[in-house]
Amino acid sequence: MPPAESGPPARLRVDAETTLILREAFHKIDANYRTDHYGLYDYARAVMSKIVPLDHFYVGFFHGANRVRYPYGYDSGLFTDPESHIYGPHGQAAWLLKHRQTYRMQYDSGAALHAGVPAGDTRRASADAVTTPLFRRGPDGEPVVFGMMSMQSYEADTFDDNSVRAFEWLADLVARVLTKEAEDLDALRRLPAGVAGTPQLVTADHIVEFLSSRVADVRQRAQDALPSPDPATLREALQRIVTDCQQLQSDLMELTLNIDNGPEERFRSLTAAEQGVAVLLGNDLPNDQIARELGVSLHTVKSHVRGILAKYRMSGRAAVAEDVRKHLAR
Numbered sequence: 001m002p003p004a005e006s007g008p009p010a011r012l013r014v015d016a017e018t019t020l021i022l023r024e025a026f027h028k029i030d031a032n033y034r035t036d037h038y039g040l041y042d043y044a045r046a047v048m049s050k051i052v053p054l055d056h057f058y059v060g061f062f063h064g065a066n067r068v069r070y071p072y073g074y075d076s077g078l079f080t081d082p083e084s085h086i087y088g089p090h091g092q093a094a095w096l097l098k099h100r101q102t103y104r105m106q107y108d109s110g111a112a113l114h115a116g117v118p119a120g121d122t123r124r125a126s127a128d129a130v131t132t133p134l135f136r137r138g139p140d141g142e143p144v145v146f147g148m149m150s151m152q153s154y155e156a157d158t159f160d161d162n163s164v165r166a167f168e169w170l171a172d173l174v175a176r177v178l179t180k181e182a183e184d185l186d187a188l189r190r191l192p193a194g195v196a197g198t199p200q201l202v203t204a205d206h207i208v209e210f211l212s213s214r215v216a217d218v219r220q221r222a223q224d225a226l227p228s229p230d231p232a233t234l235r236e237a238l239q240r241i242v243t244d245c246q247q248l249q250s251d252l253m254e255l256t257l258n259i260d261n262g263p264e265e266r267f268r269s270l271t272a273a274e275q276g277v278a279v280l281l282g283n284d285l286p287n288d289q290i291a292r293e294l295g296v297s298l299h300t301v302k303s304h305v306r307g308i309l310a311k312y313r314m315s316g317r318a319a320v321a322e323d324v325r326k327h328l329a330r
Contacts, residue, residue: 052163082253091116263327282324
């Protein structure tokens with residue numbers, strides 16, 4: 001549910017055992033996972049596993065006009081590779097954005113769940129699912145859905161009201177941890193460009209440096225273990241390397257959330273006809289050639305170009321063409 005209005009907070013209606021588990025989770029998250037996103041998601045899954053049996057668990061974030069990036073997922077005890085998907089109008093993502101509340105499978109007999117891209121073991125359909133939106137405050141102070149957290153089971157009727165309330169509480173805690181970090185970064189970004197230590201949008205150089213550093217750490221761990229003749233030591237080192245790689249995959253997916261989304265959003269703001277013209281603008285074609293390519297009048301092309309320039313609010317045709325090329329190259 002969206003963050004509550006100001007006033008005394010309502011007591012969470014969960015049983016005594018669940019209360020103890022959530023209280024411990026609050027203190028451990030506060031002490032250990034404020035900047036470790038992979039660890040935060042992994043621990044959240046472990047917390048819910050103490051409360052209710054679950055087969056599949058994931059965290060996803062909305063990015064751009066119609067994309068969800070999933071940096072973390074687990075299915076039947078195994079890490080699932082991070083993914084990115086464009087969502088349609090009938091799946092869970094669209095449902096959460098429309099209704100702004102927790103989705104439970106019994107609401108629509110799983111219609112929204114199964115309308116989206118399959119998650120987890122695609123050979124089996126989830127028989128019960130709970131997916132709750134992650135909220136943060138928007139520029140106008142209103143709550144905005146920026147992500148989702150989901151738990152699913154291959155057994156029907158797994159999640160009762162107690163586990164759903166606990167899951168919503170835990171998702172809200174995860175969202176507040178992530179929001180606080182994002183707010184701190186936004187404060188730094190408001191400093192003048194070029195100031196040392198000011199984070200900017202992710203570039204190819206940032207990604208290369210990030211990957212190089214993290215891969216070097218994994219390589220060093222492997223090199224340190226190589227001389228050991230002890231199978232147990234080698235097995236422990238390999239498990240650490242597996243975990244390091246999982247965290248690297250998760251962190252890399254989240255890193256893409258900071259990539260400039262502007263080109264995609266500006267292109268999607270155009271009508272279908274304007275998009276057709278914009279693609280040819282990106283090829284640096286003059287208006288008369290665009291008209292011939294599209295089989296429309298020169299007057300129509302000029303009208304569309306005016307509309308495109310007005311929506312892009314850039315310095316001129318060349319700047320728009322470059323922005324369109326950035327979108328098409330992604």
